[in-house]
Amino acid sequence: MFRTTICLAVALGGWCGCGAWADEATDKAFAVLKGYDWGQDRAALQPIEAAIAASRSDGAARKALEQRLAEVLPTQAPQAAKDFVCRQLSLIGTAECVPALEPLLLDEKLGHMARYALERIPDDAALQALRTALPKASGLRKVGIVNSLGVRRDVSSVAALVSLLADTDAQMAAAAAGALGKIGNADAAKALGEFLAKGPEALRLAAADASLVCAERLLADGKKAEALAIYKTLSKPEMPKHVQVAAVRGQVAALGQKK
Amino acid sequence: MSQGQRWNRRQALRRACAAASGLLAAPLVVKANVLGLADSVAPSERITLGFIGVGMMGRGHVHHLLEYAQTQILAVCDVDRWRRDDAKNTVEQGYASQAASGQYKGCSAYNDLRDLLARPDIDAVVIATGDRWHALATILAAKAGKDVYCEKPVSLTICENLAMMEHIDRYGRIFQAGLQQRSTPEFMRACELVQKGRIGQVRNVYVTSPGTCYDVNFAPEPVPDTLDWDLWLGPAPWRPFNRVFHHVGPPKFVVPWHVCPDFGGGNLTSNAVHAFDVVQWGLGMDESGPVEITPPETGKVPLLTYKYANDTLLQVTPRLDPSHHTIPPGWDANTPIQVFGALFVGDSGWIHVGRQGFLEAYPREILAETPASTEPDRPVTNHHLNWLSCIRTRERSACSVSAGCRSTIVAQLGCIAHWTQRSLQWNPEKFEFVGDVEANLMRQRTMREPWTV
Numbered sequence: 001m002f003r004t005t006i007c008l009a010v011a012l013g014g015w016c017g018c019g020a021w022a023d024e025a026t027d028k029a030f031a032v033l034k035g036y037d038w039g040q041d042r043a044a045l046q047p048i049e050a051a052i053a054a055s056r057s058d059g060a061a062r063k064a065l066e067q068r069l070a071e072v073l074p075t076q077a078p079q080a081a082k083d084f085v086c087r088q089l090s091l092i093g094t095a096e097c098v099p100a101l102e103p104l105l106l107d108e109k110l111g112h113m114a115r116y117a118l119e120r121i122p123d124d125a126a127l128q129a130l131r132t133a134l135p136k137a138s139g140l141r142k143v144g145i146v147n148s149l150g151v152r153r154d155v156s157s158v159a160a161l162v163s164l165l166a167d168t169d170a171q172m173a174a175a176a177a178g179a180l181g182k183i184g185n186a187d188a189a190k191a192l193g194e195f196l197a198k199g200p201e202a203l204r205l206a207a208a209d210a211s212l213v214c215a216e217r218l219l220a221d222g223k224k225a226e227a228l229a230i231y232k233t234l235s236k237p238e239m240p241k242h243v244q245v246a247a248v249r250g251q252v253a254a255l256g257q258k259k
Numbered sequence: 260m261s262q263g264q265r266w267n268r269r270q271a272l273r274r275a276c277a278a279a280s281g282l283l284a285a286p287l288v289v290k291a292n293v294l295g296l297a298d299s300v301a302p303s304e305r306i307t308l309g310f311i312g313v314g315m316m317g318r319g320h321v322h323h324l325l326e327y328a329q330t331q332i333l334a335v336c337d338v339d340r341w342r343r344d345d346a347k348n349t350v351e352q353g354y355a356s357q358a359a360s361g362q363y364k365g366c367s368a369y370n371d372l373r374d375l376l377a378r379p380d381i382d383a384v385v386i387a388t389g390d391r392w393h394a395l396a397t398i399l400a401a402k403a404g405k406d407v408y409c410e411k412p413v414s415l416t417i418c419e420n421l422a423m424m425e426h427i428d429r430y431g432r433i434f435q436a437g438l439q440q441r442s443t444p445e446f447m448r449a450c451e452l453v454q455k456g457r458i459g460q461v462r463n464v465y466v467t468s469p470g471t472c473y474d475v476n477f478a479p480e481p482v483p484d485t486l487d488w489d490l491w492l493g494p495a496p497w498r499p500f501n502r503v504f505h506h507v508g509p510p511k512f513v514v515p516w517h518v519c520p521d522f523g524g525g526n527l528t529s530n531a532v533h534a535f536d537v538v539q540w541g542l543g544m545d546e547s548g549p550v551e552i553t554p555p556e557t558g559k560v561p562l563l564t565y566k567y568a569n570d571t572l573l574q575v576t577p578r579l580d581p582s583h584h585t586i587p588p589g590w591d592a593n594t595p596i597q598v599f600g601a602l603f604v605g606d607s608g609w610i611h612v613g614r615q616g617f618l619e620a621y622p623r624e625i626l627a628e629t630p631a632s633t634e635p636d637r638p639v640t641n642h643h644l645n646w647l648s649c650i651r652t653r654e655r656s657a658c659s660v661s662a663g664c665r666s667t668i669v670a671q672l673g674c675i676a677h678w679t680q681r682s683l684q685w686n687p688e689k690f691e692f693v694g695d696v697e698a699n700l701m702r703q704r705t706m707r708e709p710w711t712v
Binding site (some may be wrong): 038039040041042053056080083087090091092109111112113115116119120140141143144147148150151171175178205209212216240241242243245246249250 | 402403404425428429430431432473474475476477478479496497498499679680697700701703704705706707708709710711
């Protein structure tokens with residue numbers, strides 16, 4: 001039924017050009033969205049998704065939809081409404097909607113959904129929002145932002161992430177190590193090496209795992225010597241057996257690499 | 260305990276879990292000694308196991324792996340207190356019935372998988388959570404140095420597959436995807452014949468179980484005291500509890516949560532994935548996949564249709580319809596496609612395979628050929644035993660991480676095609692859609708904190 005509605009809306013939207021019928025349905029759906037809460041009829045929001053699908057090759061229409069969606073975020077709309085908005089913006093969002101998403105990064109209930117959108121928005125503005133929010137955030141929200149900076153492999157955040165390796169919250173320090181591993185440049189490798197040697201015993205496995213990832217990134221970037229140095233450290237007998245195995249496998253891969 | 264008593268206990272256990280096994284279509288339970296495996300194994304030689312997720316599928320795995328003298332189940336984990344306590348009791352009662360004292364207390368029960376994975380005395384884990392946890396739990400297990408058996412679909416998103424393959428490969432872990440038809444004789448035979456060209460060039464393949472899922476919004480209900488809802492959701496976006504997603508206590512359905520895209524992908528990922536695995540295997544595509552996916556929403560095709568690089572078409576349909584399918588010689592158009600199975604149609608015949616020994620072909624003489632002999636030391640008709648054997652030998656399992664991920668990706672591609680409502684071009688070498696930004700964005704989802712892969 002939902003699919004039929006979408007297809008019909010897409011077809012009519014395309015046939016009518018701008019689609020007056022679709023606009024009316026979309027307006028009605030946006031009106032519902034303002035008060036949309038958990039347990040409400042999901043089909044009521046389908047026209048918005050149909051309008052988004054129909055606007056794929058219409059930049060102006062898509063921009064207008066992005067704006068209308070972003071306008072919901074600063075309002076008192078329920079969490080379910082903003083959840084829906086973030087999901088849509090994760091697919092069509094640009095730098096234009098970042099200012100509306102950024103404050104949500106610190107929101108206990110919506111921090112994840114803000115990242116859900118921002119992590120997918122390729123514009124540097126999305127990355128900058130994550131960087132800006134990092135020092136302001138705390139607890140799980142901060143861990144999430146660290147994770148996103150790692151997924152985006154944000155080299156500009158290396159210094160901030162290195163400082164978080166010393167965080168007394170083990171979860172935070174482990175997240176920072178993981179993010180640095182994914183970024184995988186020389187500065188990250190150096191910090192992870194020190195963390196592995198001097199960090200808490202309880203985080204040794206997290207440090208080793210991040211170092212392995214970092215070595216793979218370095219190797220992929222042609223920095224064979226740096227990668228081999230990491231593998232050599234991780235293959236020492238004091239490392240857990242499976243880490244040693246991984247390090248030896250890494251060494252073999254590195255040595256087999258032509259350049 | 261005599262063999263007779265032991266067998267009776269096993270039969271009783273099997274009967275008890277038979278109904279619950281449902282879609283597990285568990286590997287045939289053959290006594291370990293029949294398979295040439297020692298009936299008594301020194302404790303130090305046993306493979307120690309932990310179970311993550313003991314709902315309907317997980318319970319089936321517990322019952323089956325409890326059978327083997329070469330394994331010792333040390334721990335179970337579930338966010339539903341009733342389920343983990345029930346699984347713990349099952350394990351302890353099972354071992355007690357084998358002990359001279361008639362007593363056994365040695366199975367721990369955990370709410371949080373991280374506590375189970377932190378145990379250095381556990382060699383391997385069986386992951387039978389909901390799809391949202393599969394990749395994450397696999398990766399955490401690999402990081403902890405454990406070998407893994409993971410239920411299908413092995414992941415929720417395409418990029419999770421890549422992360423899984425990386426981690427399993429990095430740590431050299433043995434991974435067995437719960438696509439157990441890889442260890443089932445009729446499927447092995449069918450795929451062998453297809454690969455040998457006995458039906459000529461394969462032009463069309465048909466499988467059933469169509470359909471994905473779309474976002475839902477169920478009314479909030481109070482979270483039961485015995486359920487850790489936050490950990491149930493895990494990496495998925497937060498949403499309120501509703502009993503549709505999880506029935507506290509004994510499971511009523513296999514995958515109730517697969518109606519919501521945050522937790523699954525509907526029929527395609529829950530059921531058709533078994534069939535896709537057979538298709539990938541039969542077509543020799545374990546390291547590749549289709550290159551084009553066209554959903555019926557486009558109006559270009561009546562059914563979800565995949566195309567491989569050699570122009571072989573794969574369609575998801577309950578039966579062949581003469582109005583838009585060419586009915587091959589020897590095929591009755593009223594015949595339904597076997598659930599979890601596949602119909603391979605080639606230039607010179609067809610092979611139709613399904614569970615419970617179903618194997619038909621046209622011309623029938625194709626099946627007269629003597630099958631390739633199986634290696635005597637590989638218990639090929641038992642997916643669990645294949646996994647255990649590979650843990651010892653460190654050889655590639657029947658359904659390795661790359662094969663399991665590739666088959667899962669076929670299902671996920673179908674979901675994304677339905678969701679985008681357009682024909683998609685897929686590059687199976689780069690794991691990316693060609694020229695479609697939005698579809699590429701759908702390959703990955705941000706995990707809820709603190710989780711990431």
